Amino acid sequence: MNLVHILFWFLSALTLFSALMVILSKNPVHSVLWLILVFFAISGHYVLLNAQFLAIVNLIVYAGAIMVLFLFVIMLLNLNKETEPKKNVWMKLAGTIAGGCFLISVTNVIYNAQTSSAELVNKTTLMGKGSIGLIENLGKTLFTDYVIPFEISSVLFLSAMVGAVIIGKKK
Amino acid sequence: MNQIQYTNRAKAVDRRPLNFIERLYLWNIFIGMFITIKHFFKKKPTVQYPEQVREVGTAYRGLHILNRDEEGRERCTACGLCAVACPAEAISMEAAERLDDEEHLYREEKYAAKYEINMLRCIFCGLCEDACPKDAIYLSHTFTPTNYHRKGLIYKKEDMLIPNPKTQPEEYAKAKGLIDDKKKK
């Protein structure tokens, strides 16, 4: 057990616990706050993987901006038990099936990784050795190897922005 | 738009559309900040009150003072003219007849056994001072009476009497000086 191990287990436990609390807490505002904690824990994992840029961007974008908007909307909606709409049984069933499928595929990936891929066997983290997450390397990779997907995603964002402006203008 | 001008200080409101520099807003903020920084270095007019008391004019009307004559006898004869003159009805008194052995205390044959001014009602107009035929009540330069109870702000005769020239000549002279200043006016 060294420091990285301890941190890893602590962060993993924190992530799982907060993720569970997101689903289990009755109050939607509390759910959002737990979700923010999940993001923090995941950022911690990124730091352990020596991907500081990803860690910080995760905090800025998800915890700092998107979750604020989430919180914003939920606070304004004032959701509580009394106003909760009745949910269709079919909807619940579809949700369970979709979630179950996702769970199976994720477990499968982990299981396969443990058995088939020699690279990943018994490796919990990269323990601060990887360098792909550093800002220089990430930038170079993004703008050389993955330049087309990068540009396509930026076009996607642009179109989303234009769409938002048009929706906003209608009223 | 020929409005009557009562003073020559009136300024017409400039309703022209803002020009480019004004629309930038920044320049006007700089002008404003220049004005405030000028005030920053100005001499402050503050008077540090309890340590430093502002000079007031001789006609200043503060708390009342009941006058005595040179021998230390109260001048008030409880005629009630001040109470009649008082627009706030703050003054009340009870008269009593002077006994033979009280001649050194009261100047007139009738005196005020009780003399009260409700300082919560008093508007410090000074009409009592004007109404008094006996030179007995004056408004001094003392101000800001405070108290924890309303009762304490109903001033009794003892609270207002000028110091006795016989027993406290210095204090009397000081209070007398204020009254004399007033009389000159």
Next chain:
Amino acid sequence: MNIYLLAIDWWFIIEKLVLIALIVTLCLIIAMYETYGERKVAAFIQDRIGPNRAGPFGILQPLADGGKLFFKEEIIPLTSSKYLFVLGPTLAMITALLTSAVIPWGTSLEIGGRNVALQVADINIGVLYIFAVVSIGVYGIMIGAWSSNNKFSLLSGLRAASQMISYELAMGLALIAILMMSGSLQMSVIVNKQMSGALGGFGGWNIWYQPLGFLVFFTCALAECNRTPFDLPEAESELNFGYHQEYSSMKLGFYLFAEYINMFMSCILMATLFLGGYDIPFVNETTLAAHIGQNWVALLSFLSLLAKAFFLVFVFMWIRWTVPRFRFDQLMHLGWKKLIPLALANMVITAALILWMNS
């Protein structure tokens, strides 16, 4: 592997812990005296004298204020959610203090042969870290506002959130120009780059190259700190007291304190990014170190940084007592339609100039 914990450089840990303790104390003391400074500046601008009863010139006023706050009754409204109600001011305070971790406070000290850097963590994404902390800072306000279960508080929290998100964008864009010039996100590199400029570092300050960027950044910093003219979240005339309406005692004190720490930290940040950081103008630090010793230079450079920051704090206060508050639509208009295009233009021009100079 088992001796890993023992193999830690304990001196390093102690050094950092002492540094953290010192910096946090410094921030708290400065925040205390900022409240005093604010009142004095306000008074002087309004031709008054300001607090002058507690101690000579009233310099004990912050202690009196703090004592008063401590002895006030602690009220937690029955209808609030208790944990979040306490979490709000805590978060506000923590996020305000977190920024100080990546600021380089001065040139390195030399103690017993060790080179002690006056910076808690010189991470290679320092600027982004500050952004992350700033963007999280809004949670303290939002959580406190929502958990108070009060309409005014909620409205004020929403205002704070939307205002901070909007102005973060322009702030980030203004910063990108700086990052392009120094070629790094590391705070120490940004400062060193400026220190190598002409006139003992004075000519290398980023403000000479990025006046527009500084202006945009400064405006956004005002908005991020909820300072007048952008103090919409606590607009007294509309929202009574804003998001800390239901708070009392030291929890209210935490909110107010956090605000002043934020102001100090953003001034330190601006001094670091635009005014040469701990650079002593017109003096070459290395030659000076040869003359009077490294530790004295460290102290002087630290004082230089503080002086710059205090000047900016003064400007913050000066603006507060000069400019009236914006309306909310004006605020959004300024943020989205004026500052972001300006910052974008600044960024493009800087990029073009850098390319042109390098080719």
